[in-house]
Amino acid sequence: MKYTVLRIAEDVDYGCEERDVNQPVMAVVTLRDEEGMEITLRQEDQMLYQREIKEGDEVILDEEKKLQKVPNENWTETCTSRTVDIPKFTAMMEAVKEGKDNDWICPFCGGKVGLISSENGKTTIGCGSCDMRIQLETN
Numbered sequence: 001m002k003y004t005v006l007r008i009a010e011d012v013d014y015g016c017e018e019r020d021v022n023q024p025v026m027a028v029v030t031l032r033d034e035e036g037m038e039i040t041l042r043q044e045d046q047m048l049y050q051r052e053i054k055e056g057d058e059v060i061l062d063e064e065k066k067l068q069k070v071p072n073e074n075w076t077e078t079c080t081s082r083t084v085d086i087p088k089f090t091a092m093m094e095a096v097k098e099g100k101d102n103d104w105i106c107p108f109c110g111g112k113v114g115l116i117s118s119e120n121g122k123t124t125i126g127c128g129s130c131d132m133r134i135q136l137e138t139n
Contacts, residue, residue, distance in 0.1 A: 002070055002131075003031035005057045006113075008022070011042055029067065043067055060130050062111065070131065097123045097136055106132055 011026035025045040032038050043066065051069060053059060058070040090109050092104045105115040111129025117125070126133040 001060065003023065003033050003061075004014055004129050005055050005059055005067075006030040006032055006038065008053075008055055010045070012096055027063070031055075041065075041067070062129065074129060075080060093136065096125045106130060 007028075007030040009028045009030075011028045021097055026042045027045040027048055029043050029048070030038060030040050031104055047066060048054075051067065051105050053069060059067045060070055062068045092102060092113070093095040095102050096104065096113065097118075099115065102114075105111070106127035106129065113125060113127050113132070116124040116126040116133065121137060123136045124133055125136065
């Protein structure tokens with residue numbers, strides 16, 4: 001499910017004690033889902049900076065329940081910029097296309113990639129957690 005980041009605030013609630021020096025600085029993130037419901041999550045502040053997540057962004061939750069920006073760019077450019085092993089990527093696409101079991105993790109969000117559909121000479125491979133879709137011609 002996609003969410004819109006409404007607010008990011010510093011988490012200052014550490015109870016009666018101060019934050020332990022080994023504990024990461026946390027942020028409180030308020031999200032609105034596609035149905036208009038709001039939820040609040042605690043996320044590592046540094047991770048939000050690293051992933052360049054800010055108020056107004058569209059995000060998803062990866063398998064570890066961490067926020068990830070919704071990819072809105074060309075997936076091949078994203079994969080290339082992330083130094084993805086292209087031959088391995090291609091081999092995984094072919095394995096999924098052939099219906100083989102795999103443990104392919106989405107390079108965008110960390111979700112599981114699998115076969116979405118195969119009909120009319122086209123095979124669609126995609127992630128179960130985000131909008132990543134690849135359509136291949138069936139030979």
